[in-house]
Amino acid sequence: MDGKPLDDTVDEHFSSMPALERHKPLIYEIASGVIRRKLYLDWVLSHFVKRSIDREVRLLLWMTLYQVFFMRKAAYHVVGEAVDHAKREKGQHVANFVNAVLRRSIRERTDLAMPVDPLTRLSVEQSFPQWLVRRWLDRFGQERAGDLLDLLNRTPEFALRIDSRRISPEAVEAHLAHLGVKTRRGTLLQSAIYVDRIGPLLADDLLGTHLIHIQDEASQLAAIALAPSAGGRTLDACAGRGTKTDQMAEGNPEVRIVAMDLERRKLLSIRGAQSLVQGDAKKNPFKNEVFDSILLDAPCSSLGIIRKHPEIKWRRREEDITRYGAAQREMIEALSQNLKSGGRLVYSVCSFEPEETVHVVEEVAARGALVPENPLPGLLDAPYFLSLPHVTGMDGFFIACLRKP
Numbered sequence: 159m160d161g162k163p164l165d166d167t168v169d170e171h172f173s174s175m176p177a178l179e180r181h182k183p184l185i186y187e188i189a190s191g192v193i194r195r196k197l198y199l200d201w202v203l204s205h206f207v208k209r210s211i212d213r214e215v216r217l218l219l220w221m222t223l224y225q226v227f228f229m230r231k232a233a234y235h236v237v238g239e240a241v242d243h244a245k246r247e248k249g250q251h252v253a254n255f256v257n258a259v260l261r262r263s264i265r266e267r268t269d270l271a272m273p274v275d276p277l278t279r280l281s282v283e284q285s286f287p288q289w290l291v292r293r294w295l296d297r298f299g300q301e302r303a304g305d306l307l308d309l310l311n312r313t314p315e316f317a318l319r320i321d322s323r324r325i326s327p328e329a330v331e332a333h334l335a336h337l338g339v340k341t342r343r344g345t346l347l348q349s350a351i352y353v354d355r356i357g358p359l360l361a362d363d364l365l366g367t368h369l370i371h372i373q374d375e376a377s378q379l380a381a382i383a384l385a386p387s388a389g390g391r392t393l394d395a396c397a398g399r400g401t402k403t404d405q406m407a408e409g410n411p412e413v414r415i416v417a418m419d420l421e422r423r424k425l426l427s428i429r430g431a432q433s434l435v436q437g438d439a440k441k442n443p444f445k446n447e448v449f450d451s452i453l454l455d456a457p458c459s460s461l462g463i464i465r466k467h468p469e470i471k472w473r474r475r476e477e478d479i480t481r482y483g484a485a486q487r488e489m490i491e492a493l494s495q496n497l498k499s500g501g502r503l504v505y506s507v508c509s510f511e512p513e514e515t516v517h518v519v520e521e522v523a524a525r526g527a528l529v530p531e532n533p534l535p536g537l538l539d540a541p542y543f544l545s546l547p548h549v550t551g552m553d554g555f556f557i558a559c560l561r562k563p
Contacts, residue, residue: 164190164469183357187313191228192220194311194468197285199223205270206262215252218244222260233264280304284311289476290461306548314466315551317344318351318359319373321408327351330370337362345550346537347382350375368429373401374463376545376555380455380506381405383533383543383557388412390450395439395493396420400428402455407431416449418442439489444496451502452493456486458507458514462554465547483513487521494527494562503560504533508553510546515556528560 162170168186192199199220211219222240225231237260245253273279277295281288284307294303320330327349331341334351337358344350353359356372364370381402386392389412394403397417407415407430417431418439425434437443439454459479464470490505497503507514519542523530530541534557543557 163467164193165467183355187229188221188224190468192217192224193472195224195228195285196220196472197287198282199227199285201282202263202267202270203259205266206259212248212252215244215248215256218256219259219263223263226264227267237261237264276300280307284308286310286471290471290474293476302548306546309548309551310464312465315352315354316356316372316466317375317378317552318353319371319378319405320349320351321369321371322349323408325364325369330364333364334359344375345552347375347378350378368404371401371404373405374553374555376543376550376552376557377401377506377508378405379534379537379543379555380504380557381409381453383506383559384451384453384502384504386410386413386415386451390414391448392416393418393444393449393452393493393496394431395442395452395454395489396456397425397428397431398455399424400430402453403428404430406453440485440492442492442496446495447498449496449501450498451504452497453504453506454489454493455506456482456489458482458486458509459511460508462508462510462545462547462556465553479509479511479513482507482509483518486514486518490518490522490528490560491525494560497562499562501562502531503528503562504557505560506555506557508555510544510554510556515544515558516542519558519560522560528562531559531561533557533559 168189172182202223203219218240222236225236226233237257240260241253241257244256273282277288277292281291286307291303291307294306298306318330320327330351334341334353339358340354342352344352359365384392384406386406388410391414392406394415394417397403397419400417403415403417406413415431416433416435417425417428418435418437419425420436420438422436425436428434435443459474459482460467460470461474486507490503493503505519509515519530522528532538532541533543545552545555547554
């Protein structure tokens with residue numbers, strides 16, 4: 159991986175090779191699965207490969223073993239394809255090596271003794287870095303940490319947001335049933351619809367005409383928590399590609415929205431804002447007390463969306479969590495200056511780590527400039543919303559509402 163998200167890498171690959179578009183779901187499943195399970199796959203290979211090997215050969219071994227171990231594909235067929243590929247690309251000697259390693263790995267995998275140390279064992283079994291496993295073991299205990307790791311390794315679910323002004327959930331469900339897509343309603347939002355697969359929607363008119371949007375239910379709750387008032391001025395401080403900006407505009411077309419982000423290319427995809435500003439939430443160009451409400455969907459460790467983006471668990475380090483938490487506090491403090499008295503700032507992150515969630519809000523509240531309040535009255539009776547994936551089934555997510563006295 160070159161540092162880009164897996165989705166972007168796959169999309170770029172297919173944009174240059176459109177003839178392979180029909181194979182995209184399978185290729186994506188193998189690519190994401192290998193990334194998800196690579197520590198375990200490497201652990202298996204370590205018993206049968208005692209020397210350094212070419213990166214492309216290692217990837218070929220990973221992909222083959224993943225298909226046999228986790229996709230339950232016939233070993234003789236997948237191994238045969240791998241050996242043929244190795245022969246074409248690397249020669250007969252490498253093909254013989256690939257054949258021998260794969261056959262031994264498949265035949266002897268169940269005889270391999272797992273590590274005795276509980277931390278190492280869970281790390282290998284679930285293919286997560288040890289620092290993250292240790293962190294969640296300390297926080298949740300053996301059973302619940304195991305549930306969390308297991309869920310984050312499953313094929314991700316996707317939720318849809320419906321533009322309810324233009325189409326009903328029932329009409330969307332009927333249309334998706336016609337496409338052969340199974341659906342279920344959201345956990346907290348009846349207007350959110352989960353689908354068993356996303357492929358048939360990508361070229362569908364519902365998505366193309368913005369009647370539906372791919373957006374997790376927890377993420378939808380953040381814009382609902384802000385509930386900007388008609389005629390008021392709202393800032394989406396880290397708008398990204400504008401998913402929540404557009405959601406707020408759809409829910410209340412009378413609100414005046416300013417969308418800001420550091421990256422200009424992301425801003426260009428936003429439809430719902432009256433103004434687009436390239437800028438930094440920590441050093442923004444706005445005057446004091448000009449916004450009635452502010453949404454800060456802050457940059458974070460993104461550990462709550464590992465299920466959809468497995469590459470995240472290999473890119474993050476434990477110190478990143480503290481670093482993000484400090485930056486998030488700095489953003490909130492800067493943006494509080496731009497908020498009118500009586501205004502509300504909704505803070506959200508796709509993380510469930512304390513340093514980026516509860517601790518951030520507690521430290522901000524201790525300074526007295528902003529006062530926490532229930533972000534989702536009617537849906538929630540709590541000072542904040544925290545989605546633990548193994549509890550809610552949604553992405554890991556946090557939402558807090560802070561009012562300026």
